[in-house]
Amino acid sequence: MKNLNLLYEGKAKKIYEKAPDEVVIYFKDDVTAFNGEKKDSIIGKGRINKKITTFFFEMLEEKGIPTHMISDIDENSFLAKKVKIIPLEVIVRNYTAGSFCRRYGIEKGIKLEKPIVEYSLKDDDLGDPMICRNVVLSLKLVEEKVLNKIEYYALKINDILSQFLESKNIILVDYKLEFGISNGKVYLADEISPDTCRFWDKETMESLDKDVYREDKGDLIDKYSEFLRRVEI
Numbered sequence: 745m746k747n748l749n750l751l752y753e754g755k756a757k758k759i760y761e762k763a764p765d766e767v768v769i770y771f772k773d774d775v776t777a778f779n780g781e782k783k784d785s786i787i788g789k790g791r792i793n794k795k796i797t798t799f800f801f802e803m804l805e806e807k808g809i810p811t812h813m814i815s816d817i818d819e820n821s822f823l824a825k826k827v828k829i830i831p832l833e834v835i836v837r838n839y840t841a842g843s844f845c846r847r848y849g850i851e852k853g854i855k856l857e858k859p860i861v862e863y864s865l866k867d868d869d870l871g872d873p874m875i876c877r878n879v880v881l882s883l884k885l886v887e888e889k890v891l892n893k894i895e896y897y898a899l900k901i902n903d904i905l906s907q908f909l910e911s912k913n914i915i916l917v918d919y920k921l922e923f924g925i926s927n928g929k930v931y932l933a934d935e936i937s938p939d940t941c942r943f944w945d946k947e948t949m950e951s952l953d954k955d956v957y958r959e960d961k962g963d964l965i966d967k968y969s970e971f972l973r974r975v976e977i
């Protein structure tokens with residue numbers, strides 16, 4: 745990424761400016777959990793997450809979800825349309841896990857009656873607090889028609905990914921999405937990877953995602969590589 749202007753550096757990615765309306769998304773090997781309290785660098789993680797993200801973005805684009813991805817660049821990066829990121833983490837849950845269990849005192853692994861869409865305000869200093877639809881609209885974080893579109897895409901993505909993963913004997917437990925806007929149009933942005941999703945083996949309920957790192961229950965690269973093998977990327 746020599747010679748490119750670094751626009752933004754997050755915990756797992758760097759964004760470089762490629763052209764006035766194009767950016768390079770570079771996946772780092774850094775991994776963090778609990779709002780950066782736990783952090784490490786794990787060689788090969790960036791490459792795997794880039795591969796999985798571009799695979800899913802391509803699949804979703806083919807099925808009618810506009811994504812910010814333009815084209816693949818190299819092992820760790822892809823070219824994307826420059827979008828204005830909406831400051832919301834859009835979380836979809838199919839099974840109980842993580843903060844949902846802690847918040848409501850519920851056991852892990854229960855299938856939910858219907859998929860749930862939740863929002864968190866993207867703000868590390870505040871610890872990404874949960875925010876409800878009414879507050880999002882009252883604070884004018886996004887227009888109502890944009891929020892409706894985001895929710896529609898989030899659930900459509902759930903159908904597409906759950907069905908695909910089911911065919912590989914993997915349960916899509918929950919995941920986080922981010923969206924951006926360019927010229928008034930909503931695009932799926934950021935990444936879809938084992939860093940931002942919970943994937944469980946259907947038979948053993950074993951994690952093939954970042955929970956292995958969060959909970960110190962195995963080697964991250966082993967599990968991410970197993971996910972790659974299972975989905976045949």
Ligand code: TMP
Pocket residue numbers: 835841842843844872918919920939940941942
């Ligand atoms: P949670 O159960 O910790 O709220 O996480 C829900 C999903 O969102 C899970 O698949 C992990 C993902 N996630 C992120 O991608 N980034 C985050 O900062 C957090 C807290 C969760």
Ligand code: ASP
Pocket residue numbers: 755776777778779780781939954958
């Ligand atoms: N909270 C994020 C996670 O556990 C990572 C981080 O905030 O450092 O996925």
